[in-house]
Amino acid sequence: MQYSLKLLAAGLVAQTGFTWAVPQARNFIYIVPDGYGQASQTMARDYVSLQRTGSNESAPIIEELAGDRLVLGTVRTHASDNLITDSAASGTAFACGHKSYNDAISVLPSGQPVGSILETAKLTGFKTALVVTSTINHATPAVYSSHVSHRDSYEAIAAQQIGYSHPFGPVVDILMGGGRCYFKPQSDLTSCRSDDLDLFGFAQEKGYHVMQDRAAFDNFTSGYGAADLPYIGLFNDDQMMYEIDRSKEPEKEPSLLEMAKAALGSLDKATTNSTKGYFIMIEASRIDHAGHANDAAAHVHDTIMYNDVLAYVQKWIDAHPDTFLMSAADHECGGLTTNGFNPTPLVDIQHSYEYLEDLWNAYNGTDKRGYFISTILPAAGLASATPQQVDALLAASSPWAQMKVLIAKKAGVNWSTGGHTATDVNLHGYAAGAQWREYKGDMAGNHDNTKLPRYIEKVLRLDLDETTRKLQAVNGSWISGFDAAKRSVFAKRQSH
Ligand SMILES: *[C@@H]1O[C@H](CO)[C@@H](O)[C@H](O)[C@H]1NC(C)=O
Ligand SMILES: *[C@@H]1O[C@H](CO)[C@@H](O)[C@H](O)[C@H]1NC(C)=O
Ligand SMILES: *[C@@H]1O[C@H](CO)[C@@H](O)[C@H](O)[C@H]1NC(C)=O
Ligand SMILES: *[C@@H]1O[C@H](CO)[C@@H](O)[C@H](O)[C@H]1NC(C)=O
Numbered sequence: 001m002q003y004s005l006k007l008l009a010a011g012l013v014a015q016t017g018f019t020w021a022v023p024q025a026r027n028f029i030y031i032v033p034d035g036y037g038q039a040s041q042t043m044a045r046d047y048v049s050l051q052r053t054g055s056n057e058s059a060p061i062i063e064e065l066a067g068d069r070l071v072l073g074t075v076r077t078h079a080s081d082n083l084i085t086d087s088a089a090s091g092t093a094f095a096c097g098h099k100s101y102n103d104a105i106s107v108l109p110s111g112q113p114v115g116s117i118l119e120t121a122k123l124t125g126f127k128t129a130l131v132v133t134s135t136i137n138h139a140t141p142a143v144y145s146s147h148v149s150h151r152d153s154y155e156a157i158a159a160q161q162i163g164y165s166h167p168f169g170p171v172v173d174i175l176m177g178g179g180r181c182y183f184k185p186q187s188d189l190t191s192c193r194s195d196d197l198d199l200f201g202f203a204q205e206k207g208y209h210v211m212q213d214r215a216a217f218d219n220f221t222s223g224y225g226a227a228d229l230p231y232i233g234l235f236n237d238d239q240m241m242y243e244i245d246r247s248k249e250p251e252k253e254p255s256l257l258e259m260a261k262a263a264l265g266s267l268d269k270a271t272t273n274s275t276k277g278y279f280i281m282i283e284a285s286r287i288d289h290a291g292h293a294n295d296a297a298a299h300v301h302d303t304i305m306y307n308d309v310l311a312y313v314q315k316w317i318d319a320h321p322d323t324f325l326m327s328a329a330d331h332e333c334g335g336l337t338t339n340g341f342n343p344t345p346l347v348d349i350q351h352s353y354e355y356l357e358d359l360w361n362a363y364n365g366t367d368k369r370g371y372f373i374s375t376i377l378p379a380a381g382l383a384s385a386t387p388q389q390v391d392a393l394l395a396a397s398s399p400w401a402q403m404k405v406l407i408a409k410k411a412g413v414n415w416s417t418g419g420h421t422a423t424d425v426n427l428h429g430y431a432a433g434a435q436w437r438e439y440k441g442d443m444a445g446n447h448d449n450t451k452l453p454r455y456i457e458k459v460l461r462l463d464l465d466e467t468t469r470k471l472q473a474v475n476g477s478w479i480s481g482f483d484a485a486k487r488s489v490f491a492k493r494q495s496h
């Protein structure tokens with residue numbers, strides 16, 4: 001198949017024709033490590049290796065993580081209106097194949113909707129899934145399943161994702177993540193909607209099995225793969241927990257890996273007798289949030305979880321060779337550098353700053369200093385803080401920023417920003433046997449993020465543009481503009 005790419009550079013128009021061998025597959029697994037850069041992988045790899053090999057940083061024995069084995073190339077990420085993208089613009093690019101502006105959820109700068117690879121797969125007879133650790137209506141899962149002019153339209157996004165106000169009806173067979181409060185009517189005390197829409201109720205009417213906590217997840221998915229489609233499992237009103245926190249209290253929420261296993265088992269079972277397979281997007285969403293927070297330990301643990309999911313998916317593909325994996329971040333976050341680097345001090349850190357801050361704010365006893373020394377500092381990897389350091393931390397308007405600097409110095413990591421950067425990100429991929437070689441031949445190199453879904457489109461034999469034509473033929477009044485007054489309590493806290 002001939003595919004031509006127009007390169008516009010320095011006023012020159014070069015036309016490069018190249019051929020994608022384009023192997024065919026039944027199933028596609030797309031994994032987004034949100035906000036993950038090359039330094040994230042280095043930090044996670046060295047952190048794991050030094051512990052595993054018992055070596056020290058002066059004589060390092062470094063092992064590979066799953067991601068290291070699967071690198072195909074790199075990806076450019078700029079938005080249509082900014083050299084630094086957000087998750088919405090980049091997501092629109094890798095879900096739909098079109099450049100748009102920061103904040104755009106699968107709409108063009110003109111306001112017109114563009115079809116996603118997930119919607120296209122669904123319309124073509126595939127089963128579909130979104131499995132994330134952010135709120136389910138956060139930008140990355142949103143771009144696959146909704147169309148709004150601004151990413152903060154969380155209520156409108158949720159209503160489209162479950163099919164209530166999506167012109168195609170329900171297009172996602174499995175939804176798992178956080179953001180539970182957006183699916184409950186405002187009459188519910190734990191709702192964060194400003195209307196009476198009961199989206200869990202709507203989901204049940206449409207035949208979805210609804211899960212709202214870990215007990216329901218365990219019960220429903222016991223034995224991984226037993227669960228029938230469609231289902232929605234939202235396990236936190238807000239974002240799901242950082243892995244560093246969740247792993248200490250696994251009874252609270254399933255991990256990304258557990259959710260991915262359950263979803264793949266269900267998708268596999270549901271498509272056994274079908275000519276079409278499935279498309280699933282799995283997002284390690286909170287690597288990004290830890291980058292925004294400059295929280296090195298939370299960033300490492302969510303990055304390790306991402307690699308664990310890659311390792312599982314690689315084995316899954318060996319056992320299900322009609323399946324492709326592609327994985328690339330939407331952008332880097334935090335401008336992480338590793339200067340004077342040694343991640344070993346991060347081993348002592350037990351919790352994210354987000355968790356510790358909540359713990360500290362909830363303390364209602366009389367010995368604040370004692371509690372800080374006995375509980376907060378050790379969990380922050382600062383048990384050895386001197387009395388002078390403790391004084392300085394307690395005197396600060398917020399001790400957290402200074403604790404981050406102390407840890408950054410100890411571990412030799414530095415964050416240059418609390419936002420995203422323009423750096424290219426890694427492209428990972430996997431396929432079984434000879435198909436991997438063909439895949440590497442097709443996709444080795446540096447690509448614009450809009451090219452990624454065009455490859456998936458070819459592998460699954462889909463037609464993205466046909467979906468866009470169908471969406472644009474629908475009266476556009478369902479594409480909501482952004483109403484700032486409807487920004488919910490969680491929307492204010494949501495990092496981009
Ligand atoms: C770390 O490795 C170096 C080089 O082999 C060695 O000199 C040093 O003693 C080691 N440090 C520890 C704490 O084992
Ligand atoms: C577990 O699943 C069974 C069968 O679907 C159901 O009857 C029961 O209520 C479930 N229990 C919980 C705690 O969800
Ligand atoms: C697939 O077909 C087999 C044989 O007809 C049947 O036993 C099985 O239940 C079917 N599976 C599904 C998920 O429909
Ligand atoms: C103080 O905190 C403890 C532990 O979180 C809680 O059980 C208790 O109810 C709180 N007491 C008051 C007066 O808020």
Ligand SMILES: *[C@@H]1O[C@H](CO)[C@@H](O)[C@H](O)[C@H]1NC(C)=O
Nearest residue numbers: 404405406408409413414415
């Ligand atoms: C990080 O880099 C900035 C800018 O170079 C510097 O001011 C700061 O001290 C560094 N922080 C740490 C923890 O090394």
Ligand SMILES: *[C@@H]1O[C@H](CO)[C@@H](O)[C@H](O)[C@H]1NC(C)=O
Nearest residue numbers: 165473474475476477478479
């Ligand atoms: C589009 O929908 C809106 C609201 O549902 C309606 O008022 C309008 O007349 C419709 N326009 C067309 C061209 O159908």
Ligand SMILES: [Zn+2]
Nearest residue numbers: 035288333496
């Ligand atoms: Zn971000």
